[in-house]
Amino acid sequence: MNQDFIKKPWLGAICAISVMLVWATWFVVSRHGVISELYPTDLMALRFGISGIIVLPIVAYFKPWQSISILRMFILSMLLGPFYMMFIFGGFIFAPASHGGIFMNGSLPFLTLFIGWVWLSEKIRRLHLVGVALILFGASLAVLDANQLQLYDSWKGDLMLLIAGGCFAGYLVISRVWNISLTQVLLCSSLINAIWYVPLWYFFLPTNLDKIPFNNFVIQSVYQGLVPTLFGLLALVIAVRHIGSAS
Numbered sequence: 001m002n003q004d005f006i007k008k009p010w011l012g013a014i015c016a017i018s019v020m021l022v023w024a025t026w027f028v029v030s031r032h033g034v035i036s037e038l039y040p041t042d043l044m045a046l047r048f049g050i051s052g053i054i055v056l057p058i059v060a061y062f063k064p065w066q067s068i069s070i071l072r073m074f075i076l077s078m079l080l081g082p083f084y085m086m087f088i089f090g091g092f093i094f095a096p097a098s099h100g101g102i103f104m105n106g107s108l109p110f111l112t113l114f115i116g117w118v119w120l121s122e123k124i125r126r127l128h129l130v131g132v133a134l135i136l137f138g139a140s141l142a143v144l145d146a147n148q149l150q151l152y153d154s155w156k157g158d159l160m161l162l163i164a165g166g167c168f169a170g171y172l173v174i175s176r177v178w179n180i181s182l183t184q185v186l187l188c189s190s191l192i193n194a195i196w197y198v199p200l201w202y203f204f205l206p207t208n209l210d211k212i213p214f215n216n217f218v219i220q221s222v223y224q225g226l227v228p229t230l231f232g233l234l235a236l237v238i239a240v241r242h243i244g245s246a247s
């Protein structure tokens with residue numbers, strides 16, 4: 001099976017590009033959500049609640065918990081859970097959506113290479129270094145545009161987005177090392193987090209979900225609960241298996 005993945009780098013490239021397009025749209029929608037009447041806790045409830053309901057029959061049928069340890073389920077759930085999402089939504093409170101592409105997506109190649117080198121003693125290929133250098137160069141050009149970025153006002157959000165990028169880079173490396181399956185991603189990223197977070201949000205956390213326009217509710221529901229979790233993460237798992245986490 002792994003050999004089949006290695007023979008299909010084109011599929012990994014298509015999935016990786018698809019993930020970038022999904023994230024770019026999701027950044028804009030999430031930024032709109034956090035500056036509207038919604039709390040970040042509401043956005044997380046939509047993300048985990050809706051995706052949890054959708055993946056429940058899939059997880060119940062394939063039973064992915066039978067082939068993964070409790071410790072690994074816990075680690076994956078935390079890396080993709082409410083704490084990770086809080087850094088993203090909190091970051092967009094202080095920083096515009098464009099900063100997500102710079103400080104989160106832009107940091108992922110470097111962070112995945114660094115984690116793989118430190119933790120797994122992986123060799124860093126010259127092509128990887130060239131790719132990271134090009135990405136960092138592009139990000140630095142954006143950073144130099146002070147009129148656009150306004151770093152003096154948004155550094156808190158940028159730091160949160162960078163931390164979120166670190167969490168996701170850890171997930172990318174772990175998903176490849178542990179050979180995480182698609183159904184295990186659905187179990188850990190959606191269902192487990194929905195089981196504990198949604199009741200916590202409903203009974204104890206503030207909410208404005210009942211005060212927003214219906215069209216905003218639909219948009220946020222689709223982009224938080226469906227697009228990034230089901231399509232984005234699944235495409236990312238395929239990309240990592242075919243071309244590696246650093247790519």
